[in-house]
Amino acid sequence: MKKLMTVVILIVAASVFSCQKMQKAEEKAMTKADLDANAKVKQSYALGLDVSTNFKSRGLDLDNKAFMEGFKAGLGEAAAALLTDEEKMAALTELQNEMMKKMQEEMTKKSTDNKVKGLKFLEENKSKPGVKVTASGLQYKVEKEGTGPNPKAEDVVEVHYKGTLLDGTEFDSSYKRNETAKFPLNRVIKGWTEGVQLMNKGAKYTFYIPSDLAYGDYGSQNIGPGETLIFEVELISFEKAPAQKK
Numbered sequence: 001m002k003k004l005m006t007v008v009i010l011i012v013a014a015s016v017f018s019c020q021k022m023q024k025a026e027e028k029a030m031t032k033a034d035l036d037a038n039a040k041v042k043q044s045y046a047l048g049l050d051v052s053t054n055f056k057s058r059g060l061d062l063d064n065k066a067f068m069e070g071f072k073a074g075l076g077e078a079a080a081a082l083l084t085d086e087e088k089m090a091a092l093t094e095l096q097n098e099m100m101k102k103m104q105e106e107m108t109k110k111s112t113d114n115k116v117k118g119l120k121f122l123e124e125n126k127s128k129p130g131v132k133v134t135a136s137g138l139q140y141k142v143e144k145e146g147t148g149p150n151p152k153a154e155d156v157v158e159v160h161y162k163g164t165l166l167d168g169t170e171f172d173s174s175y176k177r178n179e180t181a182k183f184p185l186n187r188v189i190k191g192w193t194e195g196v197q198l199m200n201k202g203a204k205y206t207f208y209i210p211s212d213l214a215y216g217d218y219g220s221q222n223i224g225p226g227e228t229l230i231f232e233v234e235l236i237s238f239e240k241a242p243a244q245k246k
Helices: 002-026 032-037 039-057 064-075 085-125 190-196
Strands: 131-133 139-144 156-164 170-173 181-184 204-209 229-239
Touching: 032 039, 085 204, 190 204, 190 229
Parallel strands: none
Antiparallel strands: 131 139, 139 204, 156 170, 156 181, 156 229, 204 229
């Protein structure tokens, strides 16, 4: 991680320093025409723009003058480095720890906010017609009943589904892919494992899943931390899991 951070910082500095040298030589600000005239210049600019934007979005606060002085010292274009290797690594470790702390604080705040919204939604939703609540706090509504037995947690289920956030944002849908999903029921989030066992073949349910039965405080990909999720699930079929080889 520390090595990666160092490499990325050097890449940013290289692109910035390269642009600064060109600006000084030409005594004018870089223009779009300058970029279009030279592929290397355009690539360098694009890399600097992309990485610096990424750093800015992560809240990385750097002293630009000190940053460039350190970069030039590393290239041997300035006086000898003012930090020993040990001091340099200690400073980078401190920076990394500060970034991680800030990211954790932001994630905790976002998770708390999402949980508050989720609890409010679930409290109002549980009194709506047709909505049932299990002991774990999972809420569900039967849209269509099926027939036959219920699957077990160890079974492999085949389903069609659509997942949305509380604001209606759709984050996943097998319907849009026009392809059912098939997986062991005990290998997914707790809300699914519990809920789908209530269904039988041909049934369609809507599940309202609290964050602790979904992706918890960390979220997953485009699902934020502490999110309460809504799933429309149709159980197409299920079968016993293949026997494990000894």
